[in-house]
Amino acid sequence: xxxxxxxxxxxxxxxxxxxxxxxxxxxxxxxxxxxxxxxxxxxxxxxxxxxxxxxxxxxxxxxxxxxxxxxxxxxxxxxxxxxxxxxxxxxxxxxxxxxxxxxxxxxxxxxxxxxxxxxxxxxxxxxxxxxxxxxxxxxxxxxxxxxxxxxxxxxxxxxxxxxxxxxxxxxxxxxxxxxxxxxxxxxxxxxxxxxxxxxxxxxxxxxxxxxxxxxxxxxxxxxxxxxxxxxxxxxxxxxxxxxxxxxxxxxxxxxxxxxxxxxxxxxxxxxxxxxxxxxxxxxxxxxxxxxxxxxxxxxxxxxxxxxxxxxxxxxxxxxxxxxxxxxxxxxxxxxxxxxxxxxxxxxxxxxxxxxxxxxxxxxxxxxxxxxxxxxxxxxxxxxxxxxxxxxxxxxxxxxxxxxxxxxxxxxxxxxxxxxxxxxxxxxxxxxxxxxxxxxxxxxxxxxxxxxxxxxxxxxxxxxxxxxxxxxxxxxxxxxxxxxxxxxxxxxxxxxxxxxxxxxxxxxxxxxxxxxxxxxxxxxxx
Numbered sequence: 001x002x003x004x005x006x007x008x009x010x011x012x013x014x015x016x017x018x019x020x021x022x023x024x025x026x027x028x029x030x031x032x033x034x035x036x037x038x039x040x041x042x043x044x045x046x047x048x049x050x051x052x053x054x055x056x057x058x059x060x061x062x063x064x065x066x067x068x069x070x071x072x073x074x075x076x077x078x079x080x081x082x083x084x085x086x087x088x089x090x091x092x093x094x095x096x097x098x099x100x101x102x103x104x105x106x107x108x109x110x111x112x113x114x115x116x117x118x119x120x121x122x123x124x125x126x127x128x129x130x131x132x133x134x135x136x137x138x139x140x141x142x143x144x145x146x147x148x149x150x151x152x153x154x155x156x157x158x159x160x161x162x163x164x165x166x167x168x169x170x171x172x173x174x175x176x177x178x179x180x181x182x183x184x185x186x187x188x189x190x191x192x193x194x195x196x197x198x199x200x201x202x203x204x205x206x207x208x209x210x211x212x213x214x215x216x217x218x219x220x221x222x223x224x225x226x227x228x229x230x231x232x233x234x235x236x237x238x239x240x241x242x243x244x245x246x247x248x249x250x251x252x253x254x255x256x257x258x259x260x261x262x263x264x265x266x267x268x269x270x271x272x273x274x275x276x277x278x279x280x281x282x283x284x285x286x287x288x289x290x291x292x293x294x295x296x297x298x299x300x301x302x303x304x305x306x307x308x309x310x311x312x313x314x315x316x317x318x319x320x321x322x323x324x325x326x327x328x329x330x331x332x333x334x335x336x337x338x339x340x341x342x343x344x345x346x347x348x349x350x351x352x353x354x355x356x357x358x359x360x361x362x363x364x365x366x367x368x369x370x371x372x373x374x375x376x377x378x379x380x381x382x383x384x385x386x387x388x389x390x391x392x393x394x395x396x397x398x399x400x401x402x403x404x405x406x407x408x409x410x411x412x413x414x415x416x417x418x419x420x421x422x423x424x425x426x427x428x429x430x431x432x433x434x435x436x437x438x439x440x441x442x443x444x445x446x447x448x449x450x451x452x453x454x455x456x457x458x459x460x461x462x463x464x465x466x467x468x469x470x471x472x473x474x475x476x477x478x479x480x481x482x483x484x485x486x487x488x489x490x491x492x493x494x495x496x497x498x499x500x501x502x503x504x505x506x507x508x509x510x511x512x513x514x515x516x517x518x519x520x521x522x523x524x525x
Contacts, residue, residue, distance in 0.1 A: 050074060050109040065101035065169055074109055076123035081461045086125035092287050092329055093350045097128050098240055099222050100187035102140040102171040105131045114437045114457035116402040116418030121459055121524050133183020133226035137174035154198050161196030161211050176225055183226045191218040197252035201312040204372060212257040214248040238271040254312050258301045261317040265295040281338050288330025296322045304364035308375050320360040327353035345403040353396050357469040359479060362386040367496050378496040381486055388480040392472055396465055398424040412443040427463045427519055435460055456525035474511040481509040
């Protein structure tokens with residue numbers, strides 16, 4: 001038998017299918033439609049750039065996962081400023097990557113050598129891009145262990161130092177809740193290094209050879225939450241914490257354990273980033289961070305420091321100090337792209353900070369003796385001693401503005417012209433400093449395999465907080481520094497310990513700013 005069924009379309013139940021919106025990053029290169037070769041002076045075409053992506057970073061043989069120190073070896077010492085390597089993280093100058101090593105997505109060197117967006121040349125800065133959130137879970141974990149059982153014996157140690165190191169590091173990214181537009185990035189790093197300082201000195205009663213534990217502890221963690229808007233905008237908010245302790249620093253060799261000190265640091269940071277797309281031509285990028293840093297240094301002993309040249313250093317370290325910092329760093333810039341032109345302009349704030357610089361060093365004095373005989377006789381060759389007000393608070397303000405225009409004038413010729421304006425509240429020129437920048441790319445003919453690239457730029461350095469603190473500390477009124485030697489002219493008499501009368505006869509050291517002083521500048525081409 002054959003059965004016939006009749007189905008009505010009105011009786012069918014509707015089936016609802018919900019498709020999740022996946023995150024998608026896309027780079028679009030816009031050029032004119034021409035058979036001639038297209039050349040550009042922009043960053044993406046710089047043949048001298050070094051770009052190390054995540055896959056390459058995983059293959060780089062870095063012993064302690066310190067990519068910053070490893071990649072810094074590829075920079076140019078002649079271009080590096082007074083404060084060392086310039087670190088640019090997600091477009092902002094920073095003191096560190098802001099994530100653990102596995103949270104780094106990409107490292108660039110010399111990506112755009114003469115860009116007006118940055119304070120230093122391309123060969124003086126590391127541009128780090130950190131990982132973003134992902135719609136699915138992804139994780140990375142690294143572990144390192146080292147024990148001194150595999151080390152060679154120290155020639156100056158009577159007993160092999162029992163050293164050991166444990167390093168843990170990892171990251172996790174994935175969706176945040178059920179909304180696919182929300183994601184997160186979590187990174188953690190823990191470093192435990194049980195080092196030993198080997199003392200090999202000659203005391204008044206004979207040789208001094210011993211091992212002193214000098215352990216270091218470092219912990220870092222960060223968390224970032226991302227939200228992708230339907231129109232292409234993106235917002236993320238992050239928090240990071242970093243703590244470090246280093247004990248018995250400066251001990252070893254001729255320096256005895258009691259002359260060591262402990263370094264500590266605690267830092268909190270909040271990072272904010274927002275990208276807003278106004279139209280197909282206009283995009284705004286805002287990034288900033290606020291943070292607080294506390295770095296106390298404490299001497300193991302408060303006793304005066306005694307240095308007998310070539311024999312030993314004992315007493316206290318005379319290194320007590322404390323540095324604090326509440327800081328703001330940020331940048332906001334607009335990008336305009338239309339046809340053959342790209343225009344970028346904005347404001348850059350490398351540092352606005354309230355800094356504390358408490359200097360309580362050398363309160364007990366540092367006495368240097370030329371020999372053991374002078375030490376036994378109480379006749380120091382020199383004296384360094386400080387008294388007075390060591391507490392100091394000051395503001396450091398550094399701001400900059402920039403504009404950069406890249407135009408493809410012909411299919412075989414592209415030109416970049418820009419300028420950067422610098423200003424800081426100490427050591428600044430009247431009205432600030434203007435640094436022009438220029439870059440070009442040129443192909444001699446439409447069939448040429450050669451592309452000529454060149455550029456030039458003026459780059460100004462920054463002083464950093466230490467010279468500012470010295471100017472304010474050693475003004476001859478607040479923090480008083482006395483430096484004298486037995487053979488100085490006129491002849492001063494120094495005993496151990498120094499007497500109030502001897503100290504009153506010594507002149508006070510002062511630090512002043514030469515009115516002709518200018519910030520260091522580099523012209524690179």
